Amino acid sequence: MKRDLILEIGVEELPSAYMTRALADLQTLAEKKLTEARLGYDRLQILGTPRRLTIIAEGMTEMQGDANIENRGPKKTSAFDVDGKPSKAGLGFARGQGLEFDQLEIREQGGIEYLFAVKREAGRPAAEVLPEVLPDIINSLVFPKSMRWGAYTTRFARPIRWLLALFGQDIVRFAIENIESSNLTYGHRFLSSGSLEVGGLAEYKQKLRDNFVILDQEERQAMVWQQVQDVAARAGGHAMQNEDLLEEVTYLVEYPTAFFGSFSSSYLEVPPEVLTTSMIEHQRYFPVYSDSGDLLPGFIGVKNGRDYSMDLVIAGNERVIKARLEDALFFWREDGKKTLESMVPGFENVMFHERLGTLMDKVNRLGQISVNLGTVTGLSSSDKLQRAALLAKADLLSAMVYEFPELQGIMGRYYALQSGEDTEVAQAILEHYLPRFAGDSLPASAAGIVLCLSEKLHNLVGCFAIGIKPTGSQDPYALRRQALGLVNIILENKLHIDLRKILLETYACFSGVKLKFDADTTASELMEFILQRMRGILQERGISYDVIDAVFAVPSSDLTEVADRITCVDEFKNAAYRDDFMVVYNRANNLSRKWENDEVDQSVLVDESEKNLYATMHHLAPRVRDMIARRDYEGALRALAGLRSSVDDFFEAVMIMVDDERLKASRLGLLKSIANYCQLVADFSKLVI
Amino acid sequence: MLTFQEMILRLHDFWGRQGCIIQQPYDMEKGAGTMNPATFLRCLGPEPWNVAYIEPSRRPTDGRYGENPNRLQHYYQYQVILKPSPDNVIDLYLNSLRELGIEADKHDIRLVEDNWESPTLGAWGLGWEIWLDGMEITQFTYFQQCGGIDCFPVSAEITYGIERIAMYIQNKESVFDIQWVDGITYGDVHHQSEVDYSHYNFELADVASLTTMFNLCEKEAQRVAAAHLPQPAYDYVLKCSHLFNLLDARGAISVTERTGYIGRVRNLARLVAGEYLQQRKNMGYPLIKDEKLREQILSAEEVG
Numbered sequence: 003m004k005r006d007l008i009l010e011i012g013v014e015e016l017p018s019a020y021m022t023r024a025l026a027d028l029q030t031l032a033e034k035k036l037t038e039a040r041l042g043y044d045r046l047q048i049l050g051t052p053r054r055l056t057i058i059a060e061g062m063t064e065m066q067g068d069a070n071i072e073n074r075g076p077k078k079t080s081a082f083d084v085d086g087k088p089s090k091a092g093l094g095f096a097r098g099q100g101l102e103f104d105q106l107e108i109r110e111q112g113g114i115e116y117l118f119a120v121k122r123e124a125g126r127p128a129a130e131v132l133p134e135v136l137p138d139i140i141n142s143l144v145f146p147k148s149m150r151w152g153a154y155t156t157r158f159a160r161p162i163r164w165l166l167a168l169f170g171q172d173i174v175r176f177a178i179e180n181i182e183s184s185n186l187t188y189g190h191r192f193l194s195s196g197s198l199e200v201g202g203l204a205e206y207k208q209k210l211r212d213n214f215v216i217l218d219q220e221e222r223q224a225m226v227w228q229q230v231q232d233v234a235a236r237a238g239g240h241a242m243q244n245e246d247l248l249e250e251v252t253y254l255v256e257y258p259t260a261f262f263g264s265f266s267s268s269y270l271e272v273p274p275e276v277l278t279t280s281m282i283e284h285q286r287y288f289p290v291y292s293d294s295g296d297l298l299p300g301f302i303g304v305k306n307g308r309d310y311s312m313d314l315v316i317a318g319n320e321r322v323i324k325a326r327l328e329d330a331l332f333f334w335r336e337d338g339k340k341t342l343e344s345m346v347p348g349f350e351n352v353m354f355h356e357r358l359g360t361l362m363d364k365v366n367r368l369g370q371i372s373v374n375l376g377t378v379t380g381l382s383s384s385d386k387l388q389r390a391a392l393l394a395k396a397d398l399l400s401a402m403v404y405e406f407p408e409l410q411g412i413m414g415r416y417y418a419l420q421s422g423e424d425t426e427v428a429q430a431i432l433e434h435y436l437p438r439f440a441g442d443s444l445p446a447s448a449a450g451i452v453l454c455l456s457e458k459l460h461n462l463v464g465c466f467a468i469g470i471k472p473t474g475s476q477d478p479y480a481l482r483r484q485a486l487g488l489v490n491i492i493l494e495n496k497l498h499i500d501l502r503k504i505l506l507e508t509y510a511c512f513s514g515v516k517l518k519f520d521a522d523t524t525a526s527e528l529m530e531f532i533l534q535r536m537r538g539i540l541q542e543r544g545i546s547y548d549v550i551d552a553v554f555a556v557p558s559s560d561l562t563e564v565a566d567r568i569t570c571v572d573e574f575k576n577a578a579y580r581d582d583f584m585v586v587y588n589r590a591n592n593l594s595r596k597w598e599n600d601e602v603d604q605s606v607l608v609d610e611s612e613k614n615l616y617a618t619m620h621h622l623a624p625r626v627r628d629m630i631a632r633r634d635y636e637g638a639l640r641a642l643a644g645l646r647s648s649v650d651d652f653f654e655a656v657m658i659m660v661d662d663e664r665l666k667a668s669r670l671g672l673l674k675s676i677a678n679y680c681q682l683v684a685d686f687s688k689l690v691i
Numbered sequence: 692m693l694t695f696q697e698m699i700l701r702l703h704d705f706w707g708r709q710g711c712i713i714q715q716p717y718d719m720e721k722g723a724g725t726m727n728p729a730t731f732l733r734c735l736g737p738e739p740w741n742v743a744y745i746e747p748s749r750r751p752t753d754g755r756y757g758e759n760p761n762r763l764q765h766y767y768q769y770q771v772i773l774k775p776s777p778d779n780v781i782d783l784y785l786n787s788l789r790e791l792g793i794e795a796d797k798h799d800i801r802l803v804e805d806n807w808e809s810p811t812l813g814a815w816g817l818g819w820e821i822w823l824d825g826m827e828i829t830q831f832t833y834f835q836q837c838g839g840i841d842c843f844p845v846s847a848e849i850t851y852g853i854e855r856i857a858m859y860i861q862n863k864e865s866v867f868d869i870q871w872v873d874g875i876t877y878g879d880v881h882h883q884s885e886v887d888y889s890h891y892n893f894e895l896a897d898v899a900s901l902t903t904m905f906n907l908c909e910k911e912a913q914r915v916a917a918a919h920l921p922q923p924a925y926d927y928v929l930k931c932s933h934l935f936n937l938l939d940a941r942g943a944i945s946v947t948e949r950t951g952y953i954g955r956v957r958n959l960a961r962l963v964a965g966e967y968l969q970q971r972k973n974m975g976y977p978l979i980k981d982e983k984l985r986e987q988i989l990s991a992e993e994v995g
Contacts, residue, residue: 014781015819017804052802147806149817151833153775153844160817161833163778180778192795254801285825303825305799315799318824318859325761351945 005128005170006203007043007059009136010187012164015052018253020145020159025050025219031139032057039135040067041128049217051256053191056217057139058203062169066125073099075117078108092117132174136167140178154179164188164197171201189213190256193307214257214308223252229260230302234290237262239298241288242278251286255306262290263320264300269327272334275412276402280326283408287323333401341421342414345399346392352399358464358515361395367511368394371456374507378499382426382449390430390453393418397431411435430454437487444491455491458484463508466531467517467524485535492561493539502529502559529559536561545572548690555685563633570635571684575691583643587686590649590676593658600675602668611655615648616672626679635683642680649676695857695871698791699745702769702851705790706743709783711771714744719926720933723748723809724770724850728925731812731960732967733772734837734846737988738978740774745853749933751940754889757882760865764888764940765881769851775844776833784821784831784849792860799824807832811932811956813839813964816848828856838964839957892940901941905934905952912959921967928959 016024029048036043036059044061075081081092088096088103096103099119107118145159156162156179167174167183176183186197187210194213200206207217216222227248234241251258269277274289274297281287287301303319305312349362358364369391376387397403397414406413411432418428426449433450434457436442445454465471465479472481492499505525509517519527533554540550545568553567574580607613622641629638658669680686693701703713717727724746725731733740746768754764773780781802785795802819807830809815816832830850834842854877857869867878912927935952938944944952972992979985 015802015804019804147817149833149835149845150843151776151845151847152778161776161778192800254803303799306801307796307799311797314797315824318798318826321859322825329761353945356950 003064004044004061005064006168007057007062007128007132007174008166008168008200008203008206009057009139009174010164010166010206011055011140011162012166012188013053013055013158013162014160016050016055016159016253018052018250021050021052021219021253022249024055024143024145024159027143028055028057028139031142032059035135035139035142039131040069040125041131041135042067050219050253051215051217051222052253053188053256054215054217055143060203062128065127066131068125069123071119071121071123073119073121074111075099075106075119078115078117081117095119129169129172129174132167132169133176136174136183137176137178140165152179166200166206168200168202168206190215190307193257216257219252222255222258223248226252226255226258226260226304229258230288230304233260233262233302234288237290237298237300237302239290239292239300241290241302242282244282244288247282247286247288251304254286255304257307259305259307259309259312261303261305261309261312261316261319262300263287263303263316263323265320265323265327267299269331270297270299272327272330273412273416275409276330276334276406277327279406279409280330281323283406284326285319285323287319329405330402333405337400337402337413337417338420342393342396342417342423343421345396348399349395355464355468357468358512361398363515364460365392365395368453368456368460370511371460371508372452375456375459375499375504376449376452378504379452379497381452382430382447386424386427386430386449387452389424390427390434390449391456393423393427394431394434394453394457426450437483437490439483444487444494451491451495451497455488458488459504459508460511462488462528462531463505463524464512464515466528467509467512467519469518471527471531481531482535485532486539489532489536489539489561493536493565496562498560498562500559501532501561505529532561536564540565540568546690548688549575549684552684552686552688555688556681556683566633567635567683570639571689573636574639575689579640579643580691582646583639583680584686584691586642586645586649586676587680589653590673590680591687594670594673594677597670597674599667600671600678602671602675603664604668606662606664606668608665609652609656611648611651612669612672615645615652618645618648619672619676623675623679626682630682638679639683642676645676692870693792693857693860694873695853695869695877698853698857698860699769701790702787703743705787706771709741709773711741711743711773714742716744716746717929719929720749721746721929722750722932722936724768725809725812725814725848726929726932727770728922730770730772730846730848731814731837732921732925732964734774734834734842734848735840735964736968736971736976737844738774738971738976739844740772740846740978743769743771745769749936751888751892751936754885754892754940756889757867757878757885760867763854763866763881763885764892765885766866767853769853771849771851772846773849774846776847780847780849781831784829788823791856793823793856802831805830805832810953811935812837812960813957814960816842818848823856823859826855826859828852828859839961840964840968892937896937896941898938898941898943901934901938902943905931905938908934909955909959913962916959916962916966919966919970921963921970924959924966925963928956928963931956931959 025048032046042063043059047058049056075095076091081089083089093103095117096106101119107120108115109118148157148159150157151161162178162181165178165181165183166185166187168185173185174183185200187200188197190213198209198213200209210217216225230241277297278289281289281301287303290298290300290302292298301323305315349365350360352361354361354364369388372387372391373384376382376384397410397417400413402413403410415428415432418431426447429447430449430453433445433447434453436445436454445451461484462481465481470479502525505528506521509521509524537550549568549571553564553571558564602616604616607616626638626641660666707713714729727746729742729744747765748768749765751764753762755762801822803822805818805820807816807818814837816834818832820827821829821831832848834846834848836842854866854869858866861870863869867876867882869877871877871880908927908930912924916924935956975989976985
């Protein structure tokens with residue numbers, strides 16, 4: 003017989019931001035702990051609302067599985083005395099295991115023989131085991147931040163208020179602090195009163211539904227989104243698709259009811275990004291757009307409850323958004339009275355980082371870095387870059403960005419345009435923060451690309467130079483994201499820049515700042531850090547690790563060049579000329595690997611085959627060099643693959659390791675030079691073919 | 692229609708019935724009800740404590756010359772401390788809203804994650820903003836640390852934004868239109884002082900004098916704490932905190948200095964918190980009425 007297990011942890015409202023992770027962790031924990039306890043089941047389901055985390059294991063076996071318990075004892079050598087009889091140690095081990103000595107087994111482990119006690123433990127009834135397993139699962143769940151409550155020492159994300167634990171119809175009895183497990187659950191906080199008695203899985207789900215709790219997060223999320231879309235359609239528009247918002251709302255309600263509220267169209271004077279940010283960040287509303295994509299003067303809220311006295315709820319929400327938008331309109335108008343440039347002097351009073359100086363210091367450095375990078379890449383012009391760098395951070399001092407920090411850059415662009423700045427400059431201010439998250443767009447304008455790279459170079463070099471580096475999950479300055487952005491922008495735009503040189507030049511812009519590490523150390527560590535990010539990007543693009551290893555083994559600080567070689571070697575792996583090339587490379591490399599010198603004394607060569615190989619290579623070398631210089635890596639590899647027959651003839655005709663040292667040196671030198679040319683593109687010995 | 696005054700009286704009545712002592716505001720400037728020693732000090736240590744009071748609170752930077760309908764540099768917080776936090780604390784809170792005529796099932800009431808932290812008090816806790824139809828009306832916090840010291844047992848702090856609730860109940864667009872009692876508005880009581888304080892805080896406050904006063908108060912707090920008089924010492928911590936807020940509103944504190952000032956106030960708060968705990972212990976935790984428990988805690992602390 004099988005029974006269903008239900009564990010419901012009843013809590014005060016959990017932070018919505020914790021929920022996805024908590025449910026996933028609970029899944030892993032439940033699987034692990036139930037398996038460890040040898041409890042089988044048909045199907046595991048983890049469900050959650052703001053007020054409950056529920057584990058359902060359907061079809062759990064009545065009995066725990068049997069276990070083979072193997073305990074290792076002393077080494078065989080010390081388990082017997084000189085006469086081959088059990089030693090004291092051997093007998094002691096048997097006694098300790100509750101076995102006779104001759105019931106023990108001898109097994110080998112790591113080349114050594116040991117005594118082993120092998121016992122079979124019969125499974126206990128699941129009902130006996132669960133009271134130990136369930137509290138263990140609860141106590142093992144960790145949250146980003148946890149707390150204590152009352153006079154108890156247990157920690158959880160929010161206080162635990164009830165525990166429903168049922169195995170079939172029976173209560174699994176245990177307690178956490180003062181909370182004893184029971185067969186009772188609770189419905190919606192406001193739409194249900196008192197406890198609900200539950201006798202099994204079907205009843206549990208039904209009673210919750212009857213009491214305004216949609217337990218299954220996926221069902222709830224689908225309900226929210228369907229309602230939001232319906233409400234939007236009735237209002238003559240469509241709702242913003244925003245996965246994060248949808249998820250947050252799903253975990254803020256147990257029973258969703260979406261509603262439409264409106265605000266005065268006079269607030270549409272404010273840029274739409276401001277209005278939507280206020281709606282989403284402050285109120286968790288879905289913005290609504292017309293079919294032509296314009297923001298409508300309204301919002302969709304999702305109430306936690308049914309559609310009772312909605313007028314009151316809508317009126318209340320409309321009052322709140324009105325006050326919010328009134329503030330936004332005020333900030334927009336106040337900021338608009340000033341030019342963006344007039345905010346710059348305020349930089350003196352804003353700290354960028356206590357060791358790297360004020361925002362003014364940063365902006366000055368940003369100007370230098372941008373102008374240098376602009377010259378190197380030939381993108382944009384010095385005066386535009388200088389201007390964009392100066393104004394890039396000015397919106398941080400606007401009232402609007404003070405209130406809505408996530409609008410940095412966006413407001414900068416609006417205010418720059420209002421202040422009559424060049425459109426490229428305005429666009430660069432917006433773009434220099436990109437990408438803000440994984441999958442976000444990259445800067446597209448010339449000045450935007452340069453300013454954006456400069457921003458990242460500045461922050462990476464500054465932080466690494468004073469010893470701030472990401473460790474483990476700690477990366478408070480988002481340096482990983484910035485390095486990723488840097489690589490993506492360089493590759494996307496196929497920029498050929500000597501990154502190491504740029505890092506050193508960026509470092510030089512920090513003159514006057516007391517730094518912890520010198521320029522060389524900083525540049526080297528950063529190159530490694532950046533290449534590590536590039537490795538990740540390449541892997542995500544499906545490039546196999548051996549291709550990456552092979553190409554990275556031939557270092558370059560021109561990332562685009564590295565990426566081109568990656569493409570070439572990746573295609574090479576399946577190309578028809580691959581085998582010829584690998585024969586040339588392997589034959590040349592195997593013998594000459596430990597030979598340093600690639601010089602050949604032509605006068606000592608005797609055999610036709612070696613004279614021929616030398617002449618062919620002599621003729622080929624400048625062509626290969628030229629193709630490498632033109633980044634025609636495939637051409638270079640094909641040309642080298644063409645040496646196949648000459649190389650084969652050579653190996654057939656002559657012995658390399660002859661007694662004549664001069665002849666041997668020349669033959670090895672010839673092979674070395676071929677291997678060296680092959681390795682201009684990648685270290686092909688690392689390739690897995 | 693419920694007046695502002697009736698709201699306060701109803702809350703007093705409600706929380707009084709729950710066993711809270713109804714204390715009065717503390718007679719010094721402070722940024723929030725949390726800074727009243729009835730919260731900051733009483734949350735420390737093992738003694739139970741249930742209190743409710745209204746607290747005039749000052750946030751000089753929030754002044755708007757009486758021109759913004761939602762922002763004030765002086766406002767009220769209705770503060771409740773329940774220590775240890777009872778299991779039904781949220782139900783109690785919801786019942787208190789009912790006393791104000793707010794029926795939970797007719798509205799949309801949400802508990803939205805909010806982690807509270809006061810760097811100047813070395814205090815933090817976890818809890819929620821409580822939303823009524825989208826409007827934050829209450830801050831609910833389970834105190835985890837105060838003055839850098841772990842809180843045990845844990846207090847629940849309920850802080851009602853009493854003006855906001857009044858605006859909602861009375862359906863007013865401006866805080867100044869709230870009916871305090873029939874015929875007298877919040878504006879009649881506070882508008883002119885809002886204007887005056889905004890002028891003072893932003894324009895007239897003398898930076899040099901305030902800086903000197905801050906330094907003097909810091910010294911006095913340290914001196915009095917060293918003499919093991921926690922509450923008189925705490926008065927000077929409050930003064931430092933308010934002087935810092937004034938200097939901040941005056942734009943006299945740069946970002947670098949800011950961290951330094953906050954750290955100085957926090958150090959004072961820690962000092963006083965330690966002194967207060969020691970004093971309560973010396974007194975044998977008189978508020979623990981259960982003799983056995985009292986002995987148990989005291990002897991456990993001896994060992995620890």
